[in-house]
Amino acid sequence: MDEKIDVVVVGGGPAGLNAALSAAQMGAEVLLLDAYPAPGGQYYRQPPQHLADHPTPHQRQGRQLWQEALASGVKIRSNVTVWYGDAEKTLIYHSNQGSIALHAKAIILACGTFERPVAFPGWTLPGVLMTGGAQTLLYHGVLPGRRVLLSGSGPLQLVVAKKLLEAGAEVVAVLEGSSRLLRRGMRHFAGVWGQWERLGEGLSSLATLMGRRVPYRFGWGIVAAHGEQQVERATIARYDEHWRPIPGSEEQVACDTICIGFGFVPFTTLGKLMGVKHIWSGDWNMEIPERDETMQTNVSGVFAVGDGAGLGGARLSILEGQIAGIAAAHQIGYGGTRAVAALQKLAPKVRRERAFQKMYTDLFAPGKGLFELAKEDTVICRCEGITLEQIRRARAMGASSISEVKAITRAGMGECQGRMCGLHINHILAQWTNKTPAEVGLNPARPPVFPLPIQALLLEQES
Amino acid sequence: MLRFRESSSGKEATSIHFTVDGQTYLAYAGDTIASALYAAGKRAWRHSHAGDPRGLLCGIGHCFDCLVTVNGVPNVRACQTVVEPGMVVTTNLREE
Numbered sequence: 327m328d329e330k331i332d333v334v335v336v337g338g339g340p341a342g343l344n345a346a347l348s349a350a351q352m353g354a355e356v357l358l359l360d361a362y363p364a365p366g367g368q369y370y371r372q373p374p375q376h377l378a379d380h381p382t383p384h385q386r387q388g389r390q391l392w393q394e395a396l397a398s399g400v401k402i403r404s405n406v407t408v409w410y411g412d413a414e415k416t417l418i419y420h421s422n423q424g425s426i427a428l429h430a431k432a433i434i435l436a437c438g439t440f441e442r443p444v445a446f447p448g449w450t451l452p453g454v455l456m457t458g459g460a461q462t463l464l465y466h467g468v469l470p471g472r473r474v475l476l477s478g479s480g481p482l483q484l485v486v487a488k489k490l491l492e493a494g495a496e497v498v499a500v501l502e503g504s505s506r507l508l509r510r511g512m513r514h515f516a517g518v519w520g521q522w523e524r525l526g527e528g529l530s531s532l533a534t535l536m537g538r539r540v541p542y543r544f545g546w547g548i549v550a551a552h553g554e555q556q557v558e559r560a561t562i563a564r565y566d567e568h569w570r571p572i573p574g575s576e577e578q579v580a581c582d583t584i585c586i587g588f589g590f591v592p593f594t595t596l597g598k599l600m601g602v603k604h605i606w607s608g609d610w611n612m613e614i615p616e617r618d619e620t621m622q623t624n625v626s627g628v629f630a631v632g633d634g635a636g637l638g639g640a641r642l643s644i645l646e647g648q649i650a651g652i653a654a655a656h657q658i659g660y661g662g663t664r665a666v667a668a669l670q671k672l673a674p675k676v677r678r679e680r681a682f683q684k685m686y687t688d689l690f691a692p693g694k695g696l697f698e699l700a701k702e703d704t705v706i707c708r709c710e711g712i713t714l715e716q717i718r719r720a721r722a723m724g725a726s727s728i729s730e731v732k733a734i735t736r737a738g739m740g741e742c743q744g745r746m747c748g749l750h751i752n753h754i755l756a757q758w759t760n761k762t763p764a765e766v767g768l769n770p771a772r773p774p775v776f777p778l779p780i781q782a783l784l785l786e787q788e789s
Numbered sequence: 790m791l792r793f794r795e796s797s798s799g800k801e802a803t804s805i806h807f808t809v810d811g812q813t814y815l816a817y818a819g820d821t822i823a824s825a826l827y828a829a830g831k832r833a834w835r836h837s838h839a840g841d842p843r844g845l846l847c848g849i850g851h852c853f854d855c856l857v858t859v860n861g862v863p864n865v866r867a868c869q870t871v872v873e874p875g876m877v878v879t880t881n882l883r884e885e
Contacts, residue, residue: 361850361869362869363871368849373819374817374818374819374820375802375803375817375818375819376802376803376817376818376819377794377819440847440849440851440852441847441849443847443852450837450841450843451842452832452833452842452843452844452845453832453844454846455845455846455847455848456846456847456848458847458848458849459845459846459847459848459849459868460848461848462821462824462848462849462868463823463824463827463845463848466817466819466820466821466824466828467792467793467794467817467828468791468792468793468824468827468828469791469792469793469827470791470827471791471832472791493793493794494793555833555842556832556833556842593851705839708837708843708846708852708854709837709838709853709854710838711837711838711839711841740853741853741856741864742851742852742853742854745851745852746846746851746852746854777853777864779862779864
């Protein structure tokens with residue numbers, strides 16, 4: 327038997343938890359589906375049992391929010407994969423009990439992000455990992471390596487570098503791709519200080535780095551990783567204003583681990599599958615859903631919130647979640663004038679937070695040079711092992727779209743479903759065909775949204 | 790060993806044993822397969838189609854570069870799978 331429910335929230339991070347709580351507080355029946363063992367997303371990620379006695383402030387906040395949601399009647403299902411959705415507001419998710427279909431009156435997508443993949447020579451070597459991946463190891467009390475180089479942009483790098491130092495690793499250097507902070511920075515710095523939680527945390531981490539004499543270099547970044555079986559060395563260089571390595575500025579750095587943290591990419595596949603209209607954000611070079619002021623998309627009753635709908639950090643995610651939760655409940659008959667009043671109160675807060683989002687974008691949005699680090703023999707599609715040269719040959723054979731490249735080379739056909747190579751192929755095709763990235767587009771969304779065992783496609787007929 | 794924190798309050802952590810390609814590894818309750826392998830200094834546990842070694846990349850379940858076989862079930866993400874006692878993990882890593 328399929329389930330019918332008022333509001334389904336997909337994703338248990340700051341946006342999703344707040345959306346679920348707000349909708350429940352207005353009186354709606356709410357179900358939250360989350361991919362992880364416990365709600366919290368990456369921001370409120372809970373520690374493993376043996377390290378649970380001294381939670382960080384974020385972990386405490388997350389746990390409190392989760393308890394509050396449960397107390398307000400939100401039902402939470404963890405460890406599930408939502409793999410299908412449509413404009414009729416049907417969702418199908420898979421758990422170890424099989425697949426279950428849900429019919430919702432409203433759906434709030436809070437699917438979060440993944441870190442921006444950047445293809446450079448040597449990036450498939452073990453020991454190259456994304457900064458967030460290094461952070462998950464640290465949560466488990468495990469070091470990603472002993473001599474760590476960080477290259478990327480934004481304050482998360484500083485936060486992770488500090489944690490690495492405290493855990494006993496040597497941090498070789500932190501390379502910040504953007505030099506905009508130096509060129510037009512201090513004015514921005516002052517505006518963002520203390521307001522942007524993560525940047526504030528980044529800045530306080532900076533003091534630790536300075537104390538330990540860790541080089542923090544603006545306008546520098548990764549060029550290549552070297553090693554036989556794993557990372558042994560990196561080539562780094564000064565980046566110009568478009569983040570292209572400046573010839574002659576290269577340096578060699580000995581390290582066993584390279585953390586790559588060039589910002590985040592919203593996970594939009596489920597929304598696209600449901601018919602949500604997406605627009606190309608030129609600033610961030612990625613797709614984001616189009617929304618009205620209540621976070622509702624073009625599909626009536628489908629809302630999109632948080633970093634998965636446009637990068638804005640935890641504070642904006644929380645506000646967007648609250649707005650969507652209230653608006654969704656209100657749309658299906660709950661909350662009345664109380665809901666309207668609550669929405670009016672939240673609107674100016676969102677406007678304020680969006681101003682900080684704009685500043686952050688100005689400072690840290692990635693430069694196009696990142697797409698030019700790959701050499702002809704560099705793997706672009708990690709799953710299928712497809713190199714830049716192979717993609718270039720596909721272009722020579724006439725391929726001008728992502729689908730045609732995929733059909734000829736298999737790039738984007740692997741287990742990650744094009745998440746790791748899609749933006750890179752988009753960029754080079756746009757360059758080679760004189761189109762805009764929006765015109766080239768990305769892989770169309772098709773179910774299942776994540777790879778599944780074949781048994782998962784058989785719907786449970788009994789509830 | 791790359792484990793810098795065994796427990797948060799001196800309290801004994803529950804240790805768990807599991808095997809990877811027949812070799813026994815130690816994990817703590819809550820460890821993922823990936824964190825337990827990293828703790829043991831193992832960073833490559835897969836060969837790509839082209840034959841190059843791979844391990845962890847994104848660490849949050851999106852890149853599918855860390856796939857292993859768990860208790861006979863193929864294509865399981867090591868970064869998302871919490872270790873259970875007696876778990877049998879196999880990899881496609883060829884002999885070095």
